[in-house]
Amino acid sequence: MRLVPKLLLLALAGAAAGWWLTRPAPLPASAVAGLVGDAAHGEQVFWAAGCASCHMAPGAKGEAQLVLSGGQRFASPFGTFIAPNISQHPQAGIGTWSLLDLANALTRGVSPQGEHLYPVLPYAAYGKMQMQDVADLFAFLKTLPADPTPSAAHEIGFPFNIRASLGGWKLLFLSTDWALPGNLTPTADRGRYLVEAMAHCGECHTPRNALGGLETSRWLAGAPDPSDASGKARVPDITPARLTWTEDEIASYLTTGFTPDYDSVGGHMAHVVENFARLPAEDAAAVAAYLKAVPPSSGP
Structure with missing residues (x-):
């Protein structure tokens, strides 16, 4: 009979440890002080x-x-x-x-x-x-x-509506490491900051696993388009394996919306072009330099 209380204590200890590891972790006030x-x-x-x-x-x-x-x-x-x-x-x-x-x-x-x-x-x-x-x-x-205008509630069901579970997701998938590590030229370094942080390009252009985490080993290698109900559309691979445009052509596309073949941008990418058109031209050039530095994908 003594085994049952021990198992219960172990279970409670495990639950407490899990709560501690997955609890929300806000920044200290010192992070923004001054x-x-x-x-x-x-x-x-x-x-x-x-x-x-x-x-x-x-x-x-x-x-x-x-x-x-x-x-x-x-x-x-x-x-x-x-x-x-x-x-x-x-x-x-x-x-x-x-x-x-x-x-x-x-x-x-x-x-x-x-x-x-x-x-x-x-x-x-x-x-x-x-x-x-x-x-x-x-x-x-x-x-x-x-x-x-009041915010509308998300339309998500069980178990994804349990916010506490996101602590485990963060534990698995959050990282402040660069997807493309190492020293880069100053231009490509600026591009890395734009692509990997502010412009969050990987959120759409990188495939995800079953839990919704980015497969960083396939960084920018393309992914299914979640807005397409048929499941056939894809967000393109923008590594050098598929994106063969020159740096100037990439930068021009980001600010004009026209491809080298004079096709025009569509879908959500049109918003990205509108945004980059408002930024200094050096930022589009920086993104282009970074994309040329990314290793080519090896997938289909």
Whole structure:
């Protein structure tokens, strides 16, 4: 009979250890202490990070893209996620958030209430962002309008609606290591920061495993398009194995939307082009240099 209490104690100890390892882990306040944001540079961070592409209202154009009322739907194998309102509205949006709140959401996937956020917010990439860039983004967001549209609930079922399970996902898949390690030229290094962190290109262009983690051994090797219900469409391989354009051609595509064959960009990539067209030309060139430095994929 003494075995039962021992097993129970072991089970409780295991549960406590699991809770400890997978609990939300927000940043210390010291991570942003003393940072002063530059809203002008924060606008560049805003476009590079694609904030409006996901959080503007469906179909918004022009200045309406800066009204971050949310509502766009993003299908996935785990359910449909709906972008929340991140405008400056104090109730419907994030108007009451502090810089630390924003930094925790973007780099740790933790809400101001201390809950895990779903990785549809690409904090797996944003976790590599420099805190000064987060502070600059925060300053720019403060200049944008408030909108009272309430955020819609995600359409996800059991067991994916259990946020506590995301702690295990983070333990398995979050890393601040570069997918392309080592020393790069200054231009390619800037490209690495854009591709792997702010612009989060790997979130779409890298295949995922059954748990939704990126298969970093197949970095940028292409993946199924989750928005295609037929399952036939693919996000392309953008390693040198398939993307054979020159650096100048890649940079031109990122800012004009035209391929070397004068095809035009479509789908969500059109938003990426709109964003890069607002950035310094050097950033598109940096992305092109980085993509040429990535090892070619070996898959089909």
